[in-house]
Amino acid sequence: MARLLLINPSYKKTHTNAMPRFSLPLYPVLGLATVAAEARNLGHKVRILDYCYEDLDLDATMEVVKAWKPDVVGLTGTTPLFPQVHAIAERVKRYSRSIMIVGGGAHCSALPEQSLVEAQLDAVCYGEGDFTLADLMDGKEAKDVPGLVWSDNGQPRRSSPRPWIEDLDVLPFPSWDLFDLRQYMRYVPPFARRRGATGFIETSRGCTFSCNYCASKNTAGQRLRKKSVLRVLDEIAYMRRLGFRELFVVDDIFTADPARVKAICNGILRAGLDIAWSCAGGLRVDTGDQEMFDLMKRAGCYKVAFGFESGDNVVLQENGRGGRASADGAQKAVAMCRKAGIEVYGFFMLGLLHDTEWAMAKTIDMGRSLPVNILKVSICVPFPGTSMFSELQAQGLIEDLDWRKYNVYNPLAMYRHPTLPWATIERYHRLAYRRMILWNPGYYVRQFWKGLYKGEFLYNIYYFIKFLLSGARI
Numbered sequence: 001m002a003r004l005l006l007i008n009p010s011y012k013k014t015h016t017n018a019m020p021r022f023s024l025p026l027y028p029v030l031g032l033a034t035v036a037a038e039a040r041n042l043g044h045k046v047r048i049l050d051y052c053y054e055d056l057d058l059d060a061t062m063e064v065v066k067a068w069k070p071d072v073v074g075l076t077g078t079t080p081l082f083p084q085v086h087a088i089a090e091r092v093k094r095y096s097r098s099i100m101i102v103g104g105g106a107h108c109s110a111l112p113e114q115s116l117v118e119a120q121l122d123a124v125c126y127g128e129g130d131f132t133l134a135d136l137m138d139g140k141e142a143k144d145v146p147g148l149v150w151s152d153n154g155q156p157r158r159s160s161p162r163p164w165i166e167d168l169d170v171l172p173f174p175s176w177d178l179f180d181l182r183q184y185m186r187y188v189p190p191f192a193r194r195r196g197a198t199g200f201i202e203t204s205r206g207c208t209f210s211c212n213y214c215a216s217k218n219t220a221g222q223r224l225r226k227k228s229v230l231r232v233l234d235e236i237a238y239m240r241r242l243g244f245r246e247l248f249v250v251d252d253i254f255t256a257d258p259a260r261v262k263a264i265c266n267g268i269l270r271a272g273l274d275i276a277w278s279c280a281g282g283l284r285v286d287t288g289d290q291e292m293f294d295l296m297k298r299a300g301c302y303k304v305a306f307g308f309e310s311g312d313n314v315v316l317q318e319n320g321r322g323g324r325a326s327a328d329g330a331q332k333a334v335a336m337c338r339k340a341g342i343e344v345y346g347f348f349m350l351g352l353l354h355d356t357e358w359a360m361a362k363t364i365d366m367g368r369s370l371p372v373n374i375l376k377v378s379i380c381v382p383f384p385g386t387s388m389f390s391e392l393q394a395q396g397l398i399e400d401l402d403w404r405k406y407n408v409y410n411p412l413a414m415y416r417h418p419t420l421p422w423a424t425i426e427r428y429h430r431l432a433y434r435r436m437i438l439w440n441p442g443y444y445v446r447q448f449w450k451g452l453y454k455g456e457f458l459y460n461i462y463y464f465i466k467f468l469l470s471g472a473r474i
Contacts, residue, residue: 001042001043001044001045002044002045002071002072002137003044003045003046003047003068003069003070003071003072004036004039004044004045004046004047004070004071004072004073004074004133004137005046005047005048005049005064005065005068005070005072005073005074006032006035006036006046006047006048006049006073006074006075006076007048007049007050007051007061007073007074007075007076007088008029008032008048008049008050008051008052008076008077009051009052009056009075009076009077009081009084009085009088010051010052010054010055010056010081010084011026011051011052011053011081012053012054012055013055014080014081014404014407014409026052026053026184026187026188027052027184027188027198027199027200027248028050028176028179028181028184028199028200029048029050029052029076030174030199030200030201030202030250031076031104031105031129032048032050032074032076033048033174033175033176033178033179034130034171034172034174034175035074035104035129035130035133035134036048036174036175036178037130037171037172037173037174037175038130038131038133038134038171038172039133039134039137040172040175041134041172042134042137042138044134044137046175046178047064047068047070047178048178048179049061049064050179053183053184053186053187056084056087056088058087058088058091061088061091062091062092062095065092065095065096065099066095070099071099071100071137072099072100072101072102072133072136072137073088073089073092073099073100073101073102074102074103074104074133075088075089075101075102075103075104075119075121076103076104076105076108077103077105077107077108078105078106078107079106079107079110079383079384079403079406080403080404080405080406080407080408081107081403082107082115082118082119082403083403083404085103085107085115085119086118086119086120089101089103089119089120089121090119090120093120100122100123100136101121101122101123102121102122102123102124102125102133102136103115103116103119103121103123103124103125104124104125104129104132104133105219106215106216106218106219106383106385107384107403108124108125108126109125109126109127109129109218109219109385110215110218110383110384110385110386111384111385112124112126112149112156112158113149113156113158116149116150116151116156117156121151122150122151123136123142123148123149123150123151124148124149124150125147125148126147126148126149126161126218127147127161127162127164127218127219127221128147128162128164128165128205128219128220128221129147129219130165130171131162132145132146132147132148132162136148142157142159143157143159144159145159146159146160146161146162146163147159147161147162164205164206164221164223164225165205165225166225168204168205168225168226168227168231169227169228169231171227173235173238176199176239176242176244177242181197181199181242181243181244182197184197184198185197185198193246194246194276194278194302194303195245195246195276196245196246197243197244197245197246198244198245198246198247198248199239199244199246199247199248200247200248200250200280201232201235201236201239201247201248201249201250201277202227202249202250202251203226203227203232203249203251203254203264204224204225204226204227204251204252204253204254205220205221205224205225205251205252206220206221206222206223206224206225206252207220207222207224207252207253208222208223208224208253208256209253209284209320209321210222210320210387211319211320211321212319212320212353212386212387212388212391213319213349213352213353213380213381213382213383213386213388214386215383215384215385215386216252217385218385220252224253224256226257226260229260229263229264229267230267232264232267233264233267233268233271233273236268236273236275237271237273239275240273240274240275244275245275245276246275246276246277246278247275247276247277247278248277248278248279248280249277249278249279249280249281250280250281251279251281252281252282253281253283253284253287254279254281254283255279255283255284255287255288255292256284256287258287258288258289258292261288261292261295261296262291262292262295264299265292265295265296265298265299265301266295266299268299268300269298269299273300274300275300276300276302277299277300277301277302278301278302278303278304278305279301279303279304279305280305281305282305282306282307282347283304283305283306283307283333284306284307284325285306285308285325285326285329285330285332285333286324286325286326286329286333288333288336289336290336290339290340293336293337293339293340293342294339294340296340296342297340297341297342301342302342302343303342303343303344303345303373304337304342304343304344304345305344305345305346305347306330306333306334306344306345306346306347307347308330308346308347308348308366308367308370309321309347309348309349309352309363310348310349310352310355310359310362310363311327311330311359311362311363311364311365311366311367312327312355312358312359312362312363313326313327314354314359315352315354315355315359318353318354319352319353319354320387327362327366330366330370331369331370334346334370334371334372338371343373343374343450344370344371344372344373345372345373345374345375345376346367346370346372346374346375346376347375347376347378348363348366348367348375348376348377348378348432348436349363349377349378349379349380350363350377350378350379350380350425350428350429350432351379351380351417351420351425351428351429352380353380353388353391353392353417353418355380355417355419355420355425356419356420357420357424357428360425360428360432361428363432364428364431364432364435364436367432367435367436368435368436368440368442371442371446372446373446373447373450375436375437377429377432377433377436378408378409378411379408379411379425379426379429381406381407381408381411381414382398382406382414382415383406392415392416392418395418397415397416397417397418398414398415399413399414399415399416400413400414400415401414402414
């Protein structure tokens with residue numbers, strides 16, 4: 001049997017100067033946990049190094065490599081973290097060329113051949129990688145492993161795509177026992193959690209919409225595939241047994257099927273699964289009803305995040321948001337959640353492909369008026385694998401492929417917007433935080449009453465001061 005070492009890069013330097021960094025998702029990595037599970041099922045030995053909450057230590061990493069002697073090193077990372085993937089691969093290869101180094105995750109799926117060459121990897125998994133790495137470890141030849149790009153005497157070769165997993169119930173439970181849950185809680189502020197040890201759970205994969213800034217189709221596909229209600233309940237019970245007391249549902253469109261959401265909630269209540277949970281992926285405002293949100297609250301949901309993105313209906317449609325997403329729908333969705341007693345996080349983006357100054361001003365006005373508890377404003381980033389990236393690249397507007405600049409929390413100029421100067425987008429980004437938070441009396445009132453009711457008042461003051469003194473660009 002083979003030995004597999006999985007490594008996740010550090011988030012610290014990437015998000016050092018990010019305004020929302022005090023609520024970053026410093027939790028065990030779902031992608032690594034799922035890949036590890038299938039490899040272990042086949043009898044292979046697996047170890048995980050997760051640097052998300054600390055600095056990447058290449059020397060310490062190499063000590064583990066030398067002592068544990070893995071046959072395969074698996075590396076994951078989003079686009080701004082890819083330079084770290086390159087650095088790790090380089091050090092491991094310098095030590096031993098006999099260790100196979102395999103890349104995976106969002107960035108590698110978007111640019112498999114380029115990632116292979118750029119980071120000098122032996123192979124790259126593209127698409128769903130749950131079984132791809134395990135196939136390699138079982139000794140299958142690269143050409144016989146679907147969903148793989150590999151190096152053949154320095155030349156990239158690609159196998160046939162791996163079909164999307166039709167029945168998600170066949171997936172083994174993620175190997176959460178490979179993580180030390182206590183480490184993560186040291187870095188998560190009280191306002192970002194409710195009970196303690198927190199983990200990610202996915203109940204479905206895929207998204208039927210076509211937002212031009214979203215790259216999830218590369219790893220999850222466009223057709224919605226769902227785990228059965230019974231599988232979801234069993235997975236929640238499994239995570240409870242391992243010590244998790246809170247879950248983040250990371251589905252792209254968890255509430256797309258309200259009847260299924262209600263069935264899951266009723267199942268949680270019937271089984272007595274005492275768990276706090278929230279929807280972290282950014283729900284759509286055009287799905288769900290009051291009955292659904294009321295039932296979610298009863299079943300332990302205390303927080304939902306909505307992907308409002310823009311306050312301009314034309315921009316929402318032009319950028320592929322689709323469906324019935326609208327500014328009015330945002331108001332109604334927030335009202336239903338507040339009536340149910342669920343906290344609301346709001347995600348907004350400026351510099352969308354079809355944005356104008358007028359549209360960005362409308363987005364800021366909407367963010368100021370919505371009675372949300374926490375909000376995050378991002379500059380839209382054209383990640384590889386998105387139609388936005390392809391469109392800008394075709395027009396010659398992508399100016400820099402330094403992946404460190406592709407940071408949704410603190411992006412640096414890497415492309416030319418078709419109609420807006422970068423300086424204008426940055427100015428509206430700063431204005432958004434001022435008008436939505438710093439100069440918004442309603443926001444302070446909501447935080448005050450929530451802080452008193454939840455006993456978080458002093459924490460809120462502490463983190464707000466840290467926010468102001470952090471060097472964040474306001």
